[in-house]
Amino acid sequence: MNQHIRGQHLIAGDWIGGEGSFRSSPASGSARDFASGTAALVDQAAQAAEAAFADYAATTRTARADFLDAIADQIEARADAITRVGSEETGLPEARLQGERGRTTGQLRLFAAHIREGAYLDRRHDAAMPDRQPLPRPDLRMIQRPIGPVAVFGASNFPLAFSTAGGDTAAALAAGCPVVVKGHPAHPGTGQIVAEAVDAAIRDCGMPAGVFSFIHGDTHEVGQALVQHPLIKAVGFTGSLRGGRALFDLCAARPEPIPFFGELGSVNPCFVLPQALAARGAQIAEGWAASLTMGAGQFCTNPGLLVLHRDQADDLLAAATAALRNAPAQVMLSDGIAEAYRTGAARLADRATAVIRPETDGRTARPSLLRCTSEEYLADHALGEEVFGPLGLVVTVDTDDQMLTLAQGLEGQLTATLQMDDADTDLARRLMPVLERKAGRVLANGWPTGVEVSDAMVHGGPYPASTNFGATSVGTLAIRRFLRPVCFQNIPEALLPGDLRD
Structure with missing residues (x-):
């Protein structure tokens, strides 16, 4: 399919320009101009979403499932254009984008199957008991119902799976909620192509036009207007701690506070237990280096923290250093992300011992490796702050008790990993009650990069x-x-919702 990049917003089925514009900054190819979002456009999209809500919420689960499948089909019909434009904008290799497209369409089809099955509704019925003494019981029926229009923020690091028609959008549409997407300025052309796919599915399935809108956003004002709009009832966000916390505070300060489902940051600690390290330290070091540098470290589950005993650290550090020094320079998603990586790596290098401190410039990145003791880590909060990119920090402990103390001192994480052998079970058993309170996903003998899209997956965690x-x-x-x-x-x-009627 030959794809023309309009550079416009999609508001309830209409492509709309504007007076202002911004220029993209692609990793390769020509820059393009895109219309800038405004508070007026946010209002127009939110009003359209609210107008569509009653009809869309009343659609059958089968109709919504067919709609989700149709979006997936329309995305696949634009596969070549998505890969080409996405690679130009982000610098991601074609194979990565093709895989991410498959994940995106797979999410849509998974939610379609999920709502067809219907267990998510959690339907409950307490039949009336008119003769019960001393008081009769009324007829009570409970069901899960959609909450209203949802705002979704496109993510910088996943131009497909966490953006325009990514997991947040798929979940909201499956629930029966219209969606207003704020596209990410790092990949505006990719976002627009996917928005066209959603629009085509809306038309093919006869869904209300206001069920989906897409607004280019290159300013903080657009995001602020979106989360503060009184018709928006929830927000899905993947991004930085600073930006997400600012939007979270705006949601909480509204006259009607709304839930802000933000994924903000994680260093994803990996605990290498003594017997596993003694048996396969070089293998663990190589696996860690590969996970750490995957996609230039631009994954929210990047394992940025490795914890192990000091008396076993030298060999692992030597193996990890060798693997990381051989890792090639990689193009980062945007100039801003590359600069933030350099700044963050320099900040940590002033606080910990630098093992690898590479020279980087422009939009490329090479791995950074640092080390410190558990006492130094716990005494300096900045050492636990995420640096988005291929940076690893090795933290050494002298005793098992210190390892447990370090785990207890961690902030909330998306993941926590144990590298262990059977002989490490006693120590792992002590760590598990702590780690399950610290993370949304706990792994053994794997690496957290790579998040399976399934019924049992949890991608979230404590703040x-x-x-x-x-x-x-x-x-x-x-x-x-x-x-x-x-x-x-x-x-x-x-008068009951269709899914509650006998």
């Missing part, structure tokens, strides 16, 4: 990993973020 520890942004449980339970008491069957 600052995310702003809602009871939620996930990956997997079918993500739909629950955009639903709320409603109880119907003695309501005539003709």
